Amino acid sequence: MTRAAFFDVDHTLTTSAGLFRFLSYWYAATGRPPHHSARERQRLKAMTAAGVSREETNRSYVGLYAGADRGLITRLARDWFRAELSAGGHFNEPVLSALHRHRAAGDLVVLVSGSLPALLEPLADQVGAHHILCTEPETDPATDTYTGRLVRRPHQPMIGRAKADAVRLFAAAHRIDLAASTAYGDHVSDAPLLETTGRGVRVGCDPVLRQLGARAGWGYLPGAPDPRPLPLPRPVAAAAARTPERLVP
Numbered sequence: 001m002t003r004a005a006f007f008d009v010d011h012t013l014t015t016s017a018g019l020f021r022f023l024s025y026w027y028a029a030t031g032r033p034p035h036h037s038a039r040e041r042q043r044l045k046a047m048t049a050a051g052v053s054r055e056e057t058n059r060s061y062v063g064l065y066a067g068a069d070r071g072l073i074t075r076l077a078r079d080w081f082r083a084e085l086s087a088g089g090h091f092n093e094p095v096l097s098a099l100h101r102h103r104a105a106g107d108l109v110v111l112v113s114g115s116l117p118a119l120l121e122p123l124a125d126q127v128g129a130h131h132i133l134c135t136e137p138e139t140d141p142a143t144d145t146y147t148g149r150l151v152r153r154p155h156q157p158m159i160g161r162a163k164a165d166a167v168r169l170f171a172a173a174h175r176i177d178l179a180a181s182t183a184y185g186d187h188v189s190d191a192p193l194l195e196t197t198g199r200g201v202r203v204g205c206d207p208v209l210r211q212l213g214a215r216a217g218w219g220y221l222p223g224a225p226d227p228r229p230l231p232l233p234r235p236v237a238a239a240a241a242r243t244p245e246r247l248v249p
Helices: 018-029 034-049 054-063 070-087 093-104 117-127 161-174 188-196 207-216
Strands: 004-007 108-113 131-134 137-140 145-150 182-185 199-203 219-221
Touching: 004 093, 004 161, 018 034, 018 070, 018 117, 034 054, 054 145, 070 117, 070 145, 093 108, 093 117, 093 182, 093 219, 108 117, 108 161, 117 131, 131 161, 161 188, 182 188, 188 199, 188 207, 199 207
Parallel strands: 004 108, 004 182, 108 131, 182 199, 199 219
Antiparallel strands: 137 145
16 A cells, blocks of 8 residues: 655645735736735635634635636636745745655655645646645636536535545545555644544644644644745736626726
8 A cells, every 4th residue: 555645735835825825916917906805815814703614714715716717717826836936935844845755755745725726736746746635616617717616526625624534535546554644734624634644743833733733642843934925916918817897896
């Protein structure tokens, strides 16, 4: 059987919340002023503060893509990732080093994230990840635009216990020995993922994850430093940057 290393992404492998960073980049590229992305970010944060589950907050974020052209998002996501690399400081270096060690040892490297495929694929290419398990937005095949909903399959969105369930299913399909495998995460919602493998590694200082890790004997790596400011792009051509009218005030 094969060993694998499963990595949460935001604030674990990378220093920022990619969903929010890309939101700012996308809005700027499509000509919307900075306060639009700031407003949506504050709305989503307010949902979490009010006790709304991370799963529902994730669904609400995906709803922002309703009517967006899939090809445009894919292209902008790659531009955004290149901008992050150019700005520097995108990776949490201790975790990136651990990923490289797993690859060198012949382990499968799997990214497990609530983020979206378009945002994760450039990252996977950069670090040499073998697979991605993530939140998957639904696409209208007739228009190749996002519907604002998630695909109708299990483990959606890829948050909390859905990560652990998806990893178990993935392990069964790929003959992975979970007892010999490792998982990395930074938030208490990653605890089910870390409990799924024989070795868990908590990243950073989440107090509940620290308590769980002390009882379970998990390893530890430093948390991600603050990300560097990201230069925002100029708006792309209007014809290519068409956006849902409902998003434009």
